[in-house]
Amino acid sequence: MPSKYEFDTAYQSRSARVLQTIRIDPVLLLGLLILTLAGLGILYSAGDQSAELMQKQIIRLSIAFLVMLVVAQISPQQLYLWTPWIFAVGVILLLMVFFAGEVGKGAQRWLKIGVRFQPSEIMKLATPMMLAWYLSERPLPPGFRSLIISTVLVLVPTVMIAMQPDLGTALLVAAAGFFVVFLSGIRWRVLIGTGLALLAFVPILWRMMHDYQRQRVLTLLDPESDPLGAGYHIIQSKIAIGSGGLYGKGWLNGTQSQLDFLPERSTDFIFAVFAEEFGMMGAVLLLSLYAFIIWRGLYIADHAQDNFSRLLAGSLSMTFFVYLFVNVGMVSGVLPVVGVPLPLVSYGGTSLVTLMAGFGILMSINSDRKLLSK
Amino acid sequence: MRRSFVTDHSFVSRLFKTRAIVAGVVSLLLISLLLARLGQLQIVEYAHFASLSKENRVRLMALPPNRGLIYDRNGVVLAENRPTYHLELIPEQIEDLEATLLGLGEVVAISEQNIEQFRTALRTHRPFESISLRTRLSEEEVARLAVNRHRFPGVDIAARLSRYYPQRTSTVHAVGYVGRISEKELNTIDVSNYRGTTHIGKTGLEKHYEAELHGIVGQQNVEVNAEGRILRVIDKVPPIPGNDLILNLDLELQLTAERALGDFAGAVIVMEPQTGAVLAFVSEPTYDPNLFVHGISVKDYAALRQGDYKPLFNRALFGQYPPGSTLKPFVGMAGVDAKAVGPRESIRCIGYYTLPHDKDHRYRDWKKWGHGKVDLADAIEQSCDVYFYELAHRLGINRMHDYLREFGFGDRTGVDLLGERSGLLPSKEWKRKIHGKVWYPGETLIAGIGQGYMLATPLQLAVATSVLATKGKKIQPRLLKEMRAYNGEVTALSAPSVSWVKLGREDIWDQMHESMRRVLQGEHGTARATGWTLKSYEMAGKTGTAQVFGIAQDEEYDAETVARKLRDHALFIAFAPIEDPEIVVAIIEENGEHGSAVAPIAMKIMDKYLLEEDAE
Structure with missing residues (x-):
């Protein structure tokens, strides 16, 4: 399409050209920058205006953006070649966690090889990459055999992570895998059939469980039955959000958060702080910003040049959405409490780097399209 | 690899686009669902959550008021917060x-x-x-x-502020003390007004005027964090401190009376006959109320309880004694007023008295060989028993009962302390009702000299003496003079209740004043030893001795104590100056043996009050 090419070059500014050279998508970058800045703002409030906390988070964000920039330089083709190896290394690391991991907060998630990190984070990227790699080589929509192998490829890391136990990450890994399969064009009847089969399995599973396990599930579904234990978080969180009202209590003025009633307020429950201080209006703006980033991700996926890029980009964008939905759903009390942070806003390092690496892949895919179209 | 991309490029591309759109639309729908949820929480249920949030952070705290202080009439502090x-x-x-x-x-x-x-x-x-x-x-x-x-x-x-009684053992029986609020007291007080308050009046004025002393609780709304730590005060209603009590009590006079009583157990009441103001309220022995403020130790309490003379016992308020001969002026006036005896009529005293129909039982006079022919004035001066046996016999117990009741015997004086006793004024009806027995004529004689069933409290004696001094004005004795609010506003008390004792002839009063003057200044006056030392004023008085009937069998005392405990109680009532009485004194000295021994105590008190002179 020469006309489009001419249009692009004629009106592209100098800086845009620079961005394209370093394989950065300005639209996505703008969205990410606004989101992370808003995130820093609310973290300042949630973290009791601690300069130390801010400093740490800014350093993490800088590293994360740097990682994004570096990953963006890797072409999708290169990534495609590396994929099976990355996945294999990830699974091996997960196995090592299983046998030699460090225990923290009742779960075995950490591994120390030089640096201390969570191998499960790698799987958030490696699993969709692996599935995209596998399915992009098969005729699409995938056949029965491909689906079985895909299922195994998703289940292996998911089950291993769930056993650590880290339900939040397991959920995200499973979701990432599922979205690759979904986007690859799995037939609706297969999808719905599998869904119904899983649904039918639930009562059988329920009957197989021990009493205490059932109780745990029930508490998960109805936290208010345990107001001082598991329910405390969610009750205080709902009070924070609800009392924010339409316009909020104002930045740094949220009583629920400033007076310590809201637990985990700089990490998993930071959305409640935001909703308390900026109200419904602020929440609409924030969710719109997320929607914009997801839209951009899907747009990049749609315009990708090959199936691998397409499936991977789509899956990463949708995983970002799952992060958002599970976190906000949990904080506002419509979903059970699962440890999923508010992406790019919650305080914490590991998921930040993984997420930005994911955006780096998206940018690389986007740049690849542009380069190819030249 | 490239091949498959190229071959069905357009089909796969279209398939993918559809799926991406489906994913995008579903995401959008789910985000809308989240927004709907936020709308439900933040708009529909806003009021609910806003109030929950406020309940979370705002806590109501009580601000207890400072308790009012207690002063004597000259502004000396008797109870303070230290x-x-x-x-x-x-x-x-x-x-x-x-x-x-x-x-x-x-x-x-x-x-x-x-x-x-x-x-x-x-x-x-x-x-x-x-x-x-x-x-x-x-x-x-x-x-x-x-x-x-x-x-x-x-x-x-x-x-922290806690109650302190700087006078320590002095005035404790009047002022009382505060202690920690007990379970039982919680049921009787307005709990909301006592939020934050730990102590409450337990005895004495501290208890009687609890409502005035306590004040009104204040409150403040404070903002707290999740740990309950107070961060700031949102609004505040300050407490209103309790009223200060200014007493009629004169500490100097009180100390004089205490010193004068020495180490005897007993009680002294000093009051102004015209106003009813109680100037001294002594009960000895006494104790340090500060021991009780923070909870008394078991050891200290046992010591106070088991002491020989029971210091915790408020003799001035709860003590009931046979008035003995101090009753004679009142019986005498009753006799004259009822015309049972002529004002100048003489009766022969031969050392004993017998009832007309029972010549065997002799009612003895304290003077074995008798006083000879005595009229009322002589009988008062010398405290002749036989005269009063005859007079009582002529009056009869019921008429005597009615007259003595006029003077306040057998009835609470209405002093501003809780738990006052009423003494005992016997009558035929009373004996039938309480003991189910008939009244014997001999008991009338005994009652006539203030013994037998007769019991009077030190306060009653003081009030009756005031009636005598004021020629008929019976006034309610009061310890409290006025109250002062925290803003300095002084609330005067309502006038004390007054009733008048009316006698047929006014000169009966004067005659009795003269007779009682002779108790101190007459040639044969029972307190003449004290009378001789009188200075510039004239005092009217009457001695009395009350028999101690014995000690219960199960009580254990060492020999010395037993001997002392068996001695008679000594009483003395007096007022001065006779022409315009300003002060009335009633004294009971346990085991003091004879009223004449107590008269000097009255004089010391009166010297102090009338002459500003210390006996020391």
Whole structure:
């Protein structure tokens, strides 16, 4: 399409050209920058205006953006070649966690090889990459055999992570895998059939469980039955959000958060702080910003040049959405409490780097399209 | 690999686009669902959550009022609120609790019990709340702690107001004391007004005027965080301090009376006959009320309870004694007014009296060989018993009962203290009702000299003497003069209740004043020894002796105490100056043997009051 090419070059500014050279998508970058800045703002409030906390988070964000920039330089083709190896290394690391991991907060998630990190984070990227790699080589929509192998490829890391136990990450890994399969064009009847089969399995599973396990599930579904234990978080969180009202209590003025009633307020429950201080209006703006980033991700996926890029980009964008939905759903009390942070806003390092690496892949895919179209 | 991309490029591309759109639309729908949820919480249920949020952070705290002070009539403090120092620890600020406890033990005295209580409190308090380790530090301990303060971060010396009675053992039976609110008291008070208050009046004026002394509780709304720590005060209604009490009591006079009573057990009431103002309210022995403020130790309490003379017993208020001969002026006036005896009529006293139909039973006079021919004035002067046996016989118990009741015997005086006793004024009806027996004529004779069933309280004697002094004005005795609110506004009390004793002839009063003058100044006056030393004023008085009937069998006393305990009680009533009485005194000295021995006490008090002279 020469006309489009001419249009692009004629009106592209100098800086845009620079961005394209370093394989950065300005639209996505703008969205990410606004989101992370808003995130820093609310973290300042949630973290009791601690300069130390801010400093740490800014350093993490800088590293994360740097990682994004570096990953963006890797072409999708290169990534495609590396994929099976990355996945294999990830699974091996997960196995090592299983046998030699460090225990923290009742779960075995950490591994120390030089640096201390969570191998499960790698799987958030490696699993969709692996599935995209596998399915992009098969005729699409995938056949029965491909689906079985895909299922195994998703289940292996998911089950291993769930056993650590880290339900939040397991959920995200499973979701990432599922979205690759979904986007690859799995037939609706297969999808719905599998869904119904899983649904039918639930009562059988329920009957197989021990009493205490059932109780745990029930508490998960109805936290208010345990107001001082598991329910405390969610009750205080709902009070924070609800009392924010339409316009909020104002930045740094949220009583629920400033007076310590809201637990985990700089990490998993930071959305409640935001909703308390900026109200419904602020929440609409924030969710719109997320929607914009997801839209951009899907747009990049749609315009990708090959199936691998397409499936991977789509899956990463949708995983970002799952992060958002599970976190906000949990904080506002419509979903059970699962440890999923508010992406790019919650305080914490590991998921930040993984997420930005994911955006780096998206940018690389986007740049690849542009380069190819030249 | 490239091949498959190229071959069905357009089909796969279209398939993918559809799926991406489906994913995008579903995401959008789910985000809308989240927004709907937020709308439900933040708009529909906003009021609910806003109030929950407020309940979370705002806490209502009581501000207890400062208790009113108690002063004597000259502004001397009898009860005050004094800062006491407590050693308090804030656990979260202490790094090594054990080392701190050990170190503090070297600076101030800390008992095992202190530490045990501290550890119990540690479990129930939040880490930022201060916990008391030692209460009531001495000045020396406070000083030592202050010097060593830097060694103990998280250790505080807290000052709190607590009740203090600077006069210690003096005035305790009038003023009373406060103590910790008991379970039982919680049911009788307005609990909301006592939020934050720990102490309440237990006895004396502290109890009688509790409502006035306590004040009105204030409150403040404070903002707290999730740990309950107070961050700021949102609004505040300050408490209204209790009213100060200004008493009629004159501490100087009280001390004079106490000193004059010496180490005898007994009671002294001094009052103004015209106003009913109680100037001194003495009950001896006494005790230090400060022991009770912070909870008295078992040992101290046992000592007070088991003491020979029961210092906790308020003799001035609860003590009921046979009035003995101090009753004679009143019986005498009754006799004259009822025309049972002529004002100048003489009766022969041969040392004993017999009833007309029972010549065998002799009712003895205290003077074995008798007083000879005596009229009423002589009988009062010499305290002749036989005269009053005859007079009582002529009057009869019922008429005597009615007259004495006029003077206030057998009835509460209405003093502003709780639990006043009414004494005992016997009558035929009373005996039938209470004992189910008929009244014997001999009992009338005994009642006529203030013995037998007759019992009077020191307050009753003082009131009856006031009636005599004022020639008929019976006034309610009162300890409280006025109340002063925290803003300085003085509330005068309502006038004391007054009734008048009317006698047929006014000169009966004057005659009795003269007779009682002769008790001190007559040639044969029973208190003439005191009368001789009288200075510039004239005093009217009457001695009395009350028999002690014996000691219960199961009581154990050492020999010396027994001997003393068997002695008669000595009584004395008096007023002065006779022409315009300003002061009335009623004294009971337990085991004082004879009223004449007590008369000097009355004189010392009157000297002090009328002449501003100390007997010392």
